[in-house]
Amino acid sequence: MTPETWFALVVLLQQQPARCIAKEDRVFLAQMLNQLAVDAPPEPKAWEQRWLMALKRECRLFKK
Numbered sequence: 273m274t275p276e277t278w279f280a281l282v283v284l285l286q287q288q289p290a291r292c293i294a295k296e297d298r299v300f301l302a303q304m305l306n307q308l309a310v311d312a313p314p315e316p317k318a319w320e321q322r323w324l325m326a327l328k329r330e331c332r333l334f335k336k
Contacts, residue, residue, distance in 0.1 A: 275313040278324065282308060285327050292331040301327075 273281075282304045285293060293301070300323060307313065316324065328334065 273315075273321075275308055275315055278316050278321075279305070279308040279313065281324055281328060281333075284333060285324070285331065288331050288333075293327065297323075297327055 282301055286298070286301050286305065304316065304320065304324070307316070315321075
């Protein structure tokens with residue numbers, strides 16, 4: 273995934289209801305949004321990617 277794709281995923285996750293995203297996860301998402309919003313964003317580290325993908329699965333945001 274590109275940094276732009278990760279950014280779009282973070283935005284989508286931030287829009288999910290509180291029952292899907294825990295308070296601690298929202299803090300992480302805000303940090304990721306700041307990291308990915310720069311002009312030349314770095315790709316998220318492996319552990320950040322795993323966390324984002326876990327949130328995506330928990331919220332059932334996968335393609336069918």
